Amino acid sequence: MKMAVALLALGMIGTGMNAEVTKASFGTAKNGKPVEIYTLKSPELQVKLITLGARIQAIDAPDRNGKFADVALGHPKAASYQDDGGTYFGAVVGRYGNRIAKGQFTIDGHTYHVPINNNGQSLHGGLDGFDNRIWSAKEVADGVEFTLVSPDGDQGYPGTLTAHVTYTLHGHDLKIEYSATTTKPTVINLTNHSYFNLAGEGNGTILNHKIQINADHYTPVDKVLIPTGDLPAVAGTPFDFRTPHAIGERIEAKNEQLTIAGGYDHNFVLNGAAGTLRTAAIVTDPTSGRTLTVKTTEPGVQFYTGNFIKDGEITGTGGKKYVRRGGFCLETQHYPDSPNHPAFPSTLLRPGQTYHTTTVFSFTK
Structure with a gap:
């Protein structure tokens, strides 16, 4: 009991067998409001989350030799997230x-x-x-559970x-659960926009x-990155990742879709x-031995290769x-663009319904 009281006094909350949670200040946003940072820690993983954008700020994961490194791109200060050219590092969008x-x-006429x-679209x-x-x-x-109330008419919606976004850590698994309710029919599509480099953030390309x-x-x-509505097979194209391929193996191939996006920036229709909850993707860094496995209940996954990050313009969490x-x-x-494609899985949420999806990021070696 004395130890539990001491941990609470230090801002550490013992929250079960798998993870400890600590809370601290992370400075202020550009509007002067305070931002908090929460650290989830298990023997296998450490995850830092901030209240600005319900973001993943850092993920420390071990390599094949047990050496930990931050594998999520981010910033060391809160305000930097609002002044980086719209990368959306780690954010819930x-x-x-x-x-x-x-x-x-x-909706309904x-x-x-x-x-x-x-580019003339809403992103x-x-x-x-x-x-x-x-x-x-x-x-x-x-x-940690994050909550945001978005009023009627917010940004035109x-x-x-x-909305609620809950992050929980169990060993090497970071689970994200999204849920939401609405007072009027609306559209919703929540996701996390973390960038990963399994060699460690700032350590070259992926x-x-x-x-x-x-x-x-x-x-x-199309040319402004809006889906055409077609669902072609990946077979015989640079988009066939049903077996493992290096990300850079075909990224410069002569392919109209790769040219339009400057690389991969496409939604894949998950099997x-x-x-x-099923496996969406598995990524391995051969140098460090780290592997990321992504599981989700969602119908799709956007694979994006950081094509719009400009060399040297952003200094990351570790100073690189x-x-x-x-x-x-x-x-x-x-x-x-599902709201404008009736054949796509619906993103419509009505009063009385609950939006709920789950994604799990697992980091192994």
Whole structure:
């Protein structure tokens, strides 16, 4: 009992067999509001989360020799996240992660307009998305639950949306559960936008990492990165990752889709039934021996190779300059622009319904 009291006095909350949780200040956002940082720690992994954007700020994982390194790209200060050119490092993006064509969609015969912020399209919730908000937070067993209330009309979206994102750590597994309710019919597509470099953040590119994606089909895009609506097979294309390939093996291939995106920035249609937790992707760094396995209940995953990171413009958490393709993202999601593609899995949420999805990031060696 005395030890438990002492841990609470230090800001450490014992939350179960698998993880300890500590809380501290992480400075202030650009609007002057305080930002807090929570650290989840197990013997196998350490994860840092901040209330600005409900972000993953760092993930320390061991290599094959047991040496820990931060494998998630990020910033050492809160305000830097709001002034980095829109990388969305580690953030929960919403209300609608990824793109909505021309910033408009129709629900029950009414057309809604949301902010345009990317080549004439709406990206990751618009000009003031969930990544830019201070979420409330509370400790839960083995983790932290973040909550954000987005009022009716926020960024043009209908309905008051109450969103919860819960991170829990169990050994080498970081579990993320998303849930939300609304007061009016709306669209929602929450995801985490972490960039990973399994060699350690700031340690060069991820082009030698080997990736396997559990998808027979993908959603090609037009010149402004909006899905065409087609679902072609990956077979015979540089998008076939059903067996492991180095990320850089075909990234410069003569392929219209790779040219449009400057590399990989595409949604893959995951095999298996949406709503069931199944493997989406496995990534291995041959140098360090670290492996990331992503499991999700979502129907898709956006594989992005950091094509828009500019060499040397961002200094990361550890003081190193980031380079183009210095990190990859695996954003578990519904498909981009689903509100304008009736054939895609629906992102419509109505009053009385609960939005719920689960993603697990597992780091092994």
